[in-house]
Amino acid sequence: MKKIVYTTLSGAALTMSLLLNSCVSNADSPGLEYAPDMYRTPGIETYVDYGEVRGRENKAWKGRLSAMTPPRNTIPFYGTDSSEVKLMLPYFRKPNVAFRETHGLYGWDYSTADEYTLAVADKNPILLNATNAEAVITKGKELFTAMCQHCHGEKGDGNGPMVASGAYQGVPNYVGLAATEGQMFYSIYYGKGMMGAHGSILNKKEIWxxxxxxxxxxxxNYGKFDANGAAVSTVVSDTTNSK
Structure with missing residues (x-):
């Protein structure tokens, strides 16, 4: 009988000792955990060195990142549609060497040629037809509202909130703007004047x-078609090669 009581008390004392030792004063600490990775897996974050997790060093992983910066001109996987993949290939035109200073494009490949003028010949690869036109225009408006309207204004008149506040000046009015599709793309991708480069936040499809x-x-009338499927727009893509 005494042996049973002794064993019971010893077990209770050991249990209490373990419970007390597992408690800490830090309210954010889980205390002593047995096999914590079994039920509380640490989340893997991008570009984080996991050589040390929760105070435990793992020399095999030290200095390694969960995701590495991809090589220059790497593109995401866009499926197997050749036209889609071609559209998303790296932009073949390069920024002028002056863009390194004026638009912060450090470390890029530069061109000494006047690429903006050469972009006159570039055509929008997203072709509009009676079936897809309104969907493309609607998506374009959505992107314009999110990325451009704050400076260029809802109507594209160059009088957006940033301009009205006095923060920026010289934003062009799109109505009557003498620029081709290719020049518009180049300007959005690399920036122009006070506008910074958007190539890192908008992909080529979005810019087009x-x-x-x-x-x-x-x-x-741009992007609208008559009963015979003919475009009714009066806008000519290659309006001028002037800057």
Whole structure:
């Protein structure tokens, strides 16, 4: 009988000792955990060195990141549609060497040629037809509202909130703007004047889609088709090669 009581008390004392030792004063600490990774897996975050997790050093992983910066001109996987993949390939035109200083494009490959003027010949690869036109224009408006309207204004008149506040000046009015589709793309991708480069926050498809919407701003009939499927727009893509 005494042996049973002794064993019971010893077990209770050991249990209490373990419970007390597992408690800490830090309210954010889980205390002593047995096999914590079994039920509380640490989340893996991008670009984080996991050589040390929760105070435990793992020399095999030290200095390694969960995701590495991809090589220059790497593109995401866009499926197996060749036209889609071609559209998303790296932009073949390069920024002028002056863009390194004026637009913060450090470490890029530069061109000594006047690429903006050469972009006159570039055509929008997203072709509009009676079936897809309104969807493309609608998407372009959505992107324009999110990325451009704060400076260029809802109507593209160059009088957005940032301009009205006095923060920026010289934003062009799209109505009557003498610029081709290719020049618009180049300007959005690398920046122009006070506008910074958007190539890192908008992919090529998105920029070309915005260009379509800018054309709609210039001409209300742009992207519209008659009963025979013929375009009724009066906007000519290659309006001028002037800057």
């Amino acid at each position: 889609t915005i260009v379509h919407y800018i054309r709609r701003i210039q001409d209300a």
